[in-house]
Amino acid sequence: MGNSDYEYPSMNIECAHRVAIPPPQPFFKSLKNSLKETFFPDDPLRQFKHQPPSRKLVLGLQYVFPIFDWGGRYSFEFFKADLIAGITIASLAIPQGISYAKLANLPPILGLYSSFIPPVVYAMMGSSRDLAVGTVAVASLLTGSMLGKEVNAIENPQLYLHLAFTATFFAGVFQASLGILRLGFIVDFLSHAAIVGFMAGAATVVCLQQLKGLLGLDHFTHGTDVVSVIRSVFSQTHKWRWESVLLGCCFLFYLLLAKYFSKGRPKLFWISAMAPLTSVILGSLLAYLTHAEKHGVQVIGHLKKGLNPPSIMDLAFGSEYLSTALKTGIVTGVIALAEGIAVGRSFAMFRNYHIDGNKEMIAFGMMNIAGSCTSCYLTTGPFSRSAVNFNAGCKTAVSNIVMALAIMVTLLFLTPLFHYTPLVVLSSIIIAAMLGLIDYQAAIHLWHIDKFDFLVCISAYIGVVFGSVEIGLVIAVGLSLLRVLLYVARPRTLVLGNIPDSMIYRSVDQYENATRVPGILILEIDAPIYFANAGYLRERISRWIDEEEDRVKSYGETSLQYVILDMGAVGTIDTSGISMLEELHKNIDRRGLKLVLANPSGEVVKKLNKAKFIESIGEEWIYLTVGEAVGACNFMLHTGKPKQQKADESETWSNNV
Incomplete structure (x- = not known):
């Protein structure tokens, strides 16, 4: 499949959005929210808020002894x-x-x-x-x-x-x-x-x-x-x-x-x-x-009469x-x-x-x-x-x-x-x-x-x-x-392709009509990135890149220029995961390629920003969706100019979402 076989999906360059970095939170407030969500996801105390002491006592009895709740309707x-x-x-x-x-x-x-x-x-x-x-x-x-x-x-x-x-x-x-x-x-x-x-x-x-x-x-x-x-x-x-x-x-x-x-x-x-x-x-x-x-x-024999002895x-x-x-x-x-x-x-x-x-x-x-x-x-x-x-x-x-x-x-x-x-x-x-x-x-x-x-x-x-x-x-x-x-240590990574006549990108193994984008490798990471899987992901992504370059050479297609990581399923990331991304970025740079991130969550963006990874990769290479990331890469391939620069010149680039 060459360039002539692929129809680029329509993409309004001027409507792309920049990924927002969540505002910083005090450490203890962040810790409190995390613990509350982990151990009290149902917030059992919400019914006690803004109630007089007598009502709180009744609600407390009903919470510990539900019979006091439904007993009145018996x-x-x-x-x-x-x-x-x-x-x-x-x-x-x-x-x-x-x-x-x-x-x-x-x-x-x-x-x-x-x-x-x-x-x-x-x-x-x-x-x-x-x-x-x-x-x-x-x-x-x-x-x-x-x-x-x-x-x-x-x-x-x-x-x-x-x-x-x-x-x-x-x-x-x-x-x-x-x-x-x-x-x-x-x-x-x-x-x-x-x-x-x-x-x-x-x-x-x-x-x-x-x-x-x-x-x-x-x-x-x-x-x-x-x-x-x-x-x-x-x-x-x-x-x-x-x-x-x-x-x-x-x-x-x-x-x-x-x-x-x-x-x-x-x-x-x-x-x-x-x-x-x-x-x-x-x-x-x-x-x-x-x-x-x-x-x-054989029979049971004698059973003594009387209620439970202490x-x-x-x-x-x-x-x-x-x-x-x-x-x-x-x-x-x-x-x-x-x-x-x-x-x-x-x-x-x-x-x-x-x-x-x-x-x-x-x-x-x-x-x-x-x-x-x-x-x-x-x-x-x-x-x-x-x-x-x-x-x-x-x-x-x-x-x-x-x-x-x-x-x-x-x-x-x-x-x-x-x-x-x-x-x-x-x-x-x-x-x-x-x-x-x-x-x-x-x-x-x-x-x-x-x-x-x-x-x-x-x-x-x-x-x-x-x-x-x-x-x-x-x-x-x-x-x-x-x-x-095994799910944590060996998460799935999928190659994504474009569904014709849409801005939707799905696994090329699952959808036969999903087409690879020339010059771009789109990978989806299907799990949070932790110390347990960081090494595996680094090796697996590198292998995907090697396999894509070999495939491109064998079919005579446009040489690989960009690697897009769809991080929509990456709910969180730890320091080992950040180190993995930094090593991956350096490795991709040495190959003469460009790393692009798509759809990172707020927690991931916050940590990447604190680690100054966003600064090293460049804010212009982080996008809200895979479609926007592909559009930016295609724009760069055909104009030689980053999409961020073009958007700034036309003064239509949106503020943080």
Whole structure:
């Protein structure tokens, strides 16, 4: 393509604009604005401005306890809906609570305790109308595996229990601190792909762990990896109980059948919601009538009546295992936050309202702190229970209070009824719930959309299943962070061409009709310029110039004269980036070329001006748009006179924009 093949877009030279340099700001004011935008982008204090002290007090109470805000608008119609939803999720919370407590190697009664106090705290402090609070399988598994490595729950149950309370306390403090300090973005480092793989791996491990109850085994491995579980299962084939296997398979089939009938039919949600409780009732009756415990079917046994006993004095701050409790609390706290906030945002999107992520973290933190002092272990907003709450037609968080009251009645009067509940039924309930977390369709979707995300997902899954839950979590977070670092360290640079009959410039690889401008190389930098990518960008831009000169020579086109950098996507730049531009400028000068900048942001212009880079390159070679920069370069190519000079002579050059 020669000069004759390119039609220059029309360009009014006299209407070009010079890039404005932002006025200087005092250092502390600039720092204050940066910190405010980083940690308080939503400006939570704006509603308190210009208000009398009494009104500020009311607004403060409503901000910390949202129930005071929407409580005044609560109606009897809302209560009827919340009453039905609360009773429905209580029927799910009872068997799930008992099951997940066993999964964490804790007394089953703690599962009921954890569905009493925390939901009440969340109902007062949470901002989601649909979230149903309770224990979750993944956090329970993490608690059991991490604490179980240091303390045996069977040999030293009291110490193990105290460490579980302490880990819950630390999880609550960590969660609340993230919310108070506005550090919620930390949870965002758990990418969607990492969560999909981690949850699927954890669900697989949980299902494998339930083989102990399903096969009626008394002794089982403490390892969570698939190799240890399979070895433990097949080394005890002579101890398998056919009665337990038969009972477990029957209830598992019933639970999966109920879930199948409810799937895609919102009006039939109650079939799946009531299935776990009916399984517990039927299993208990069957075990009682047939004396199943005498035939190798293990049962829960005695559950003491009464409400949550205080456990504040049981927090093991002086224990030699304090570091284990702290590590367990932080890891489980992060997982619980990620799941709870993701679930809350999903249902808020369905009903077109907004939840405050930082406020949710404070609510989660406070309910876990309160729970750790009242014999509860870690709670969050599980998807299964929240989905039932949503489908049952809940209107506000009062459904959590109704659920807590139903649990209170159970604790006071009904716990003896669970004495004969077979453990194999609990295993079936857990397996049925966990199969829904193995989202293979999401993994296939990741494969089609983004291969690296699929790699993150599969790596997290393999790490959990063949290593441990902690290893899988580290792999998931590590690969997600690696991807962020790759984006920063290896940003894209694109060659731009002109879309015919327009002043638009786009990637020549993406648009086949985009034509290169003779004598001009236009490059777009698609990321901020930091120390991490400055060296790469210098080498990559130099390579682009070499490739363009070789291409020009091979096609006999107009020799390269100008290099235009489109910096529209460069939001900021540090000193390493400025040094890179200075080196690049010198390198381009040595080649006999001219460097031109287009569309730099205010922050970039301010730093380039302070570094005197603008003075060295010349203000006349910095333009608002790529189109203006191309017009100036073309004008110079054809007249030998800079466009800035021509504009000054005609006295039509505009002032700063």
